[in-house]
Amino acid sequence: MPDKPLYHLTIHEAQKLVRDRELSPVELTRAMLQRIEAVDGKLHAYLNLTAESAMNEARAAETEILHGQYKGPLHGIPLAVKDQLDLKSLPALIRGENARAGEDATAVQRLRSAGAVILGKLAMSSLPIEIPPPRNPWNTDRITGGSSTGPGAAVAAGLCMGALGEDTAGSIRNPASLCGIVGLKPTYGLVSRAGLAPLSWSLDHCGPMTWTVEDAAHVLQAIAGHDSKDPTSIDAPVPNYSAALKANIKDLVVGVPRDYIEECRARTDPEVLTLVEQAIAELKTLGARVVDVKLPALKLATIANAVIYYNEHFAAHKNDAKSTIKNAATSARARVYLGLLTSASDYIQAQRLRSRVRRECAEVFSKVDLLALPCQLKTAPTFAETGPLDTLYKHLLPEYQSPFNLAGLPAISIPCGFSKNKLPVALQLAGRPFDESTVLRSAYAYQQHAGWHEQRPPI
Amino acid sequence: MEKLTEQSLKPLLAQAGLEPKDGDLESFGDVLDTYVASLKALHAFDLADEEVAPTFNPAWTKT
Numbered sequence: 001m002p003d004k005p006l007y008h009l010t011i012h013e014a015q016k017l018v019r020d021r022e023l024s025p026v027e028l029t030r031a032m033l034q035r036i037e038a039v040d041g042k043l044h045a046y047l048n049l050t051a052e053s054a055m056n057e058a059r060a061a062e063t064e065i066l067h068g069q070y071k072g073p074l075h076g077i078p079l080a081v082k083d084q085l086d087l088k089s090l091p092a093l094i095r096g097e098n099a100r101a102g103e104d105a106t107a108v109q110r111l112r113s114a115g116a117v118i119l120g121k122l123a124m125s126s127l128p129i130e131i132p133p134p135r136n137p138w139n140t141d142r143i144t145g146g147s148s149t150g151p152g153a154a155v156a157a158g159l160c161m162g163a164l165g166e167d168t169a170g171s172i173r174n175p176a177s178l179c180g181i182v183g184l185k186p187t188y189g190l191v192s193r194a195g196l197a198p199l200s201w202s203l204d205h206c207g208p209m210t211w212t213v214e215d216a217a218h219v220l221q222a223i224a225g226h227d228s229k230d231p232t233s234i235d236a237p238v239p240n241y242s243a244a245l246k247a248n249i250k251d252l253v254v255g256v257p258r259d260y261i262e263e264c265r266a267r268t269d270p271e272v273l274t275l276v277e278q279a280i281a282e283l284k285t286l287g288a289r290v291v292d293v294k295l296p297a298l299k300l301a302t303i304a305n306a307v308i309y310y311n312e313h314f315a316a317h318k319n320d321a322k323s324t325i326k327n328a329a330t331s332a333r334a335r336v337y338l339g340l341l342t343s344a345s346d347y348i349q350a351q352r353l354r355s356r357v358r359r360e361c362a363e364v365f366s367k368v369d370l371l372a373l374p375c376q377l378k379t380a381p382t383f384a385e386t387g388p389l390d391t392l393y394k395h396l397l398p399e400y401q402s403p404f405n406l407a408g409l410p411a412i413s414i415p416c417g418f419s420k421n422k423l424p425v426a427l428q429l430a431g432r433p434f435d436e437s438t439v440l441r442s443a444y445a446y447q448q449h450a451g452w453h454e455q456r457p458p459i
Numbered sequence: 460m461e462k463l464t465e466q467s468l469k470p471l472l473a474q475a476g477l478e479p480k481d482g483d484l485e486s487f488g489d490v491l492d493t494y495v496a497s498l499k500a501l502h503a504f505d506l507a508d509e510e511v512a513p514t515f516n517p518a519w520t521k522t
Contacts, residue, residue, distance in 0.1 A: 300504050303497040318475075325480050333480060334487045338494055340471045341464070346498050348511060353501065355512040389490050396490075396497050 025076025105195025122150025170401025180424030314339025
């Protein structure tokens with residue numbers, strides 16, 4: 001048995017034990033539920049804990065495995081999902097105060113088909129009502145970052161072994177970077193959006209949030225692939241992501257968009273820049289060739305992303321606008337006004353900028369395999385330092401996450417060290433469309449080399 | 460809130476049949492003005508004959 005608490009096992013470690021019948025999914029799920037009971041009162045990561053059905057699923061998984069019906073690395077593994085993804089019969093707060101989901105989101109169905117145990121729904125920001133905000137397990141006076149706030153806190157604190165998040169303007173990578181976990185926003189079209197409450201149809205991406213890169217590969221493997229219920233889903237073969245991790249990165253060329261980093265420098269904490277530069281130097285040590293690249297249109301990518309987001313969001317939620325303005329939380333109300341202020345010509349200009357960004361990226365990716373840059377402007381601020389409109393301001397000025405929603409490219413947040421006040425900092429790696437294998441391979445090589453994942457939050 | 464932002468927003472609210480919550484336009488003035496200024500920057504960027512092209516170039520995905 002492992003020399004650490006079961007709730008601190010990675011998916012990869014746990015799946016070997018479960019597969020070899022050295023660890024029962026029942027025992028693992030029970031340990032996770034005990035951990036949630038002990039800690040979540042301080043963190044507020046869960047909105048709906050489905051303890052009873054999770055235990056039933058764990059018992060079913062145990063029986064299947066004992067009968068030789070092992071389904072793969074997620075079989076019997078306790079996971080959770082952001083509120084934005086539907087879980088059959090459970091409240092879907094993002095869809096409205098009294099809304100319930102009729103069926104599971106496709107990504108959730110796929111986790112269940114892979115044998116995962118679903119622990120429940122996790123909190124998020126951008127909800128129509130105010131909820132207690134999840135707290136950062138590295139320092140509970142600090143925020144997790146949003147909008148996948150619950151997944152960030154839960155994965156970092158060992159309240160689930162992995163989670164599904166959603167990313168419209170950095171909402172997987174932002175909490176991943178602030179909470180010291182791995183967050184992967186896949187290529188647009190790789191993971192089905194069916195059963196995902198829309199924030200912005202053309203920018204929403206569902207993806208894994210995990211403790212390690214290896215675990216992200218396992219979760220992505222289960223959820224990736226064509227779904228006829230999502231009109232933007234791509235019908236293409238899904239590679240073996242775990243197998244891709246085994247290769248080294250000596251053949252890779254990593255591009256650093258220095259001009260864009262300069263554009264963001266004034267708003268970026270110098271400690272973040274220093275740690276990210278050190279991580280890029282480590283990629284060189286691992287054999288990658290590092291070159292500077294130019295992407296001039298990126299400086300407007302954040303605002304173009306916001307224009308598309310607010311306009312599509314307003315269109316998707318227009319019928320609720322009256323009650324949102326009357327009753328909803330501050331940022332939700334402000335988003336209605338921003339959507340209203342966006343004209344058709346603004347939206348089209350943003351889409352043209354999107355085309356330009358993609359064209360520039362395509363040109364750069366003919367010479368490099370990856371882009372490397374910071375994943376956050378700052379480490380997690382305290383609640384006292386944070387205002388209700390901060391996220392909206394973040395969406396309006398150049399930052400590091402939104403450009404990859406706009407371009408639809410795969411991008412991963414990977415811990416690359418700690419600030420002087422012991423808060424996580426992350427490197428971001430972005431790749432060609434549908435080349436998650438290279439993104440995961442390089443992130444895995446870095447994580448194994450740097451070893452930051454060996455440190456856990458003090459909670 | 461700057462006059463121009465307010466002049467733009469009020470008819471849009473009326474057209475959509477919406478009444479702003481008391482105090483919202485004042486408290487959101489700065490973020491709305493920042494947004495309007497950013498929109499101007501977006502339109503000022505020279506995109507030449509760039510089209511709206513919502514799909515990936517198929518050649519791009521070949522690695």
